[in-house]
Amino acid sequence: MNPRAKRLVLPLGGALVVTSMIGASFSSAAQAAPDPDAKTTALTSSGNAKAIAGYWTASKLKGATTYLADSTVSAKLTKTGATRAAADGKPGVVAPTGEGGKTAGVSKNLNLPITVGKVFFIDDKGKERWCSGSSVQSKYRNLVATAAHCVYDTDTNKPFSNFVFIPGYYQGKAPWGIYVGAKVNTHDDFTVYEDYDYDYAFVNVYNGIKQTGVKEVTASQYAATKTFKYTEDKAISQAEYEKGIEKYGENGPYWKKSADPDVQTVGKPADAQKYLEQYVKDGRNGVKLTAVEVVESAYKAAPSGLENGYKFERFSDEKGRVAISKEQYDQLVKDKADGKVLAKLEATKDANGHEIAWYKTQFFIKKWVKTSVKELYYYTRFFVVTLADAGRLGDNVGGQGFSWNQKLGKKVFTFGYPTAPHLDGDKPYSGQTQKWCYGTTAAAPVVSEYKAQEQQAIKCAFTPGASGGPFLLQYKSSKRTGYLNGVVSLTVDSDKNGRYDRVTTPYFNGDTYGIYKYAANLWTGKLPA
Numbered sequence: 001m002n003p004r005a006k007r008l009v010l011p012l013g014g015a016l017v018v019t020s021m022i023g024a025s026f027s028s029a030a031q032a033a034p035d036p037d038a039k040t041t042a043l044t045s046s047g048n049a050k051a052i053a054g055y056w057t058a059s060k061l062k063g064a065t066t067y068l069a070d071s072t073v074s075a076k077l078t079k080t081g082a083t084r085a086a087a088d089g090k091p092g093v094v095a096p097t098g099e100g101g102k103t104a105g106v107s108k109n110l111n112l113p114i115t116v117g118k119v120f121f122i123d124d125k126g127k128e129r130w131c132s133g134s135s136v137q138s139k140y141r142n143l144v145a146t147a148a149h150c151v152y153d154t155d156t157n158k159p160f161s162n163f164v165f166i167p168g169y170y171q172g173k174a175p176w177g178i179y180v181g182a183k184v185n186t187h188d189d190f191t192v193y194e195d196y197d198y199d200y201a202f203v204n205v206y207n208g209i210k211q212t213g214v215k216e217v218t219a220s221q222y223a224a225t226k227t228f229k230y231t232e233d234k235a236i237s238q239a240e241y242e243k244g245i246e247k248y249g250e251n252g253p254y255w256k257k258s259a260d261p262d263v264q265t266v267g268k269p270a271d272a273q274k275y276l277e278q279y280v281k282d283g284r285n286g287v288k289l290t291a292v293e294v295v296e297s298a299y300k301a302a303p304s305g306l307e308n309g310y311k312f313e314r315f316s317d318e319k320g321r322v323a324i325s326k327e328q329y330d331q332l333v334k335d336k337a338d339g340k341v342l343a344k345l346e347a348t349k350d351a352n353g354h355e356i357a358w359y360k361t362q363f364f365i366k367k368w369v370k371t372s373v374k375e376l377y378y379y380t381r382f383f384v385v386t387l388a389d390a391g392r393l394g395d396n397v398g399g400q401g402f403s404w405n406q407k408l409g410k411k412v413f414t415f416g417y418p419t420a421p422h423l424d425g426d427k428p429y430s431g432q433t434q435k436w437c438y439g440t441t442a443a444a445p446v447v448s449e450y451k452a453q454e455q456q457a458i459k460c461a462f463t464p465g466a467s468g469g470p471f472l473l474q475y476k477s478s479k480r481t482g483y484l485n486g487v488v489s490l491t492v493d494s495d496k497n498g499r500y501d502r503v504t505t506p507y508f509n510g511d512t513y514g515i516y517k518y519a520a521n522l523w524t525g526k527l528p529a
Contacts, residue, residue, distance in 0.1 A: 054228020141394025
């Protein structure tokens, strides 16, 4: 068991019905109140929802990349985890709701759940990212289940921005609308201790917003528009640019931009005077003094002082010797062997010969370089996105049921959008369409670096991108519903052969139910007109 006691949650009251599954060893459980260690964090206000939904245009959705941080691991499967995922009370379930009572009909193939889709967000580096997620049953039909690491950034201790859920996502399309995150409900053991035994999150979302169209407008119309808008720059020829300037003037929608200059080092430093004189003569191709990173021996051999009337400096980076981690040091050593790193690497040892600290030092000299610049021309186009209220998530696509304290050895489906390659480089998935796996739950490998000691897993060749996708018990293809019994946390190469062969989930126990129960009774309010 995890050294911290698992905290049982008590009831809040509310409208969800706890039931038993017919033909299965499920029993009902009492309602629970919010866990004192549960954490509810605001994602955005309703006033920002339309702008965030409008931000995720089809091109941004297709251009986003899967979130790889803390989602993959190579871990040896051990028998010691066999009894670690343990119930903390009686098992129970909450019944699912279908898409307005509709059924998918009879099919020889598995009908994929329209409750499953992608969650999109912007990470702390400003990059558009995504994981998988699913709509789950709630009082106000407004709840999404995903992995906590796909919502909350433990490095910055705050949620990611511009979070949305798109059920039934397919190749850049949002057939049932875009649902903007309002509140995220997590366990403090994840947000504070980064414990992946609690790598789950329940996100309350606003009513869906549909992008009904994109309209190109003039620059003045664009400036006057208060709803979501964006610009695109179209490359044009110099002749087209000059015609535009003639028609619209310098303040029109045309503009030009210089490409990054092609930089070429100019021989020995002593040759700089010659090139400077040439630059003065033709007035077009320039030379400038710039810093160039070199190895330590070149740094020591570089001239200093005055040569031909110009000073050539040599210097190390401003911080001098910089302390780095053991992991960074080991990677830099490998890269240096491949000729990718010029820095000097050092490791200090204690009296017993054990490495205790690691450092790198970079060296630079200043050289004159010649630059050539090619001008590129662009035409700026202005667009406005038109939006409409799509209604509540659960009314449109339904919501999966919920289960907790279930025994291992259950047959489950898991769904998601895998995309990254296997560790050996093979890339079988695109990430643009939903995929599924079917297997029997068993103890997951114990992954100490993520404090993942009590997870369960199924055999599955999903690659990263599936993070946050649901584990569903008793999934019925005709109704596209089942009972949420987990969310994909880690993709694991358990035999270390370069192929992912298992996906894991935190074990859903009374703690999980308490946080889910609390989130399932939160209202997100109405979107402003």
